[in-house]
Structure formats: C-alpha cells, structure tokens
Amino acid sequence: MATAGDPDILSDFIAPPNVAIDGNFFTFTGMRSLVGSPPSxxxxxxxxxxxxxxxxxxxxxxxxxxxxxxxxxPKP
Structure with a gap:
C-alpha cells in the first residue's frame, strides 16, 4: 500500500493578487448548462x-x- 499527498497544494496554482482562495476559486460552473439540457x-x-x-x-x-x-x- 502506498499513500501520497501534496504537502502544499496551493503552491501548484498561480493565484491572482487580492483574490480569496477558497472552494469558489477552484469551482467552474460554465458547463452546468449541459446537464439535463435537451439536444442542441x-x-x-x-x-x-x-x-x-x-x-x-x-x-x-x-x-x-x-x-x-x-x-x-460536415461540409466537404
């Protein structure tokens, strides 16, 4: 068995200045319109x-x- 982890995950990201780093920073909601929508x-x-x-x-x-x-x- 092996266990691994990143001791400081925030060092893997480039955070803009004056931005709160919380769950919202790492949450993208732009694709939610795809869920449950009718075919395009x-x-x-x-x-x-x-x-x-x-x-x-x-x-x-x-x-x-x-x-x-x-x-x-598709067009030829």
Whole structure:
C-alpha cells in the first residue's frame, strides 16, 4: 500500500493578487448548462481556459465541448 499527498497544494496554482482562495476559486460552473439540457439544435462551443477559469493559470489545461445537432452533415 502506498499513500501520497501534496504537502502544499496551493503552491501548484498561480493565484491572482487580492483574490480569496477558497472552494469558489477552484469551482467552474460554465458547463452546468449541459446537464439535463435537451439536444442542441445548432452548433455550440463551450470552453474553459484561463480566461474563463483563472484557477487554470500555470496548469497548461483547458477543456472544450463541441455540440453538433443531430443530422448535421460536415461540409466537404
């Protein structure tokens, strides 16, 4: 059995000055519109990068969701 942990997880993040570092800093709610929503009728893009979610600063991480409506054929 092995146990590991980060002794100071806050050192892994670049926090902007004058910002409270609590659970809200690490919570991104921009994708909640996807949960329980009906299928998309138009092409939509939702993304979370540093601009939308400042907790990603220095993490080299981002996420994007591309929604294609049913029956949408790609253009050649």
């Amino acid at each position: 009728t138009a092409f939509k893009v939702l993304k979370a990068g540093f601009a939308e979610f400042p907790a990603l600063a220095g993490q080299s991480v981002s996420i994007a969701v591309l929604e294609f409506p049913a029956g949408l054929a």
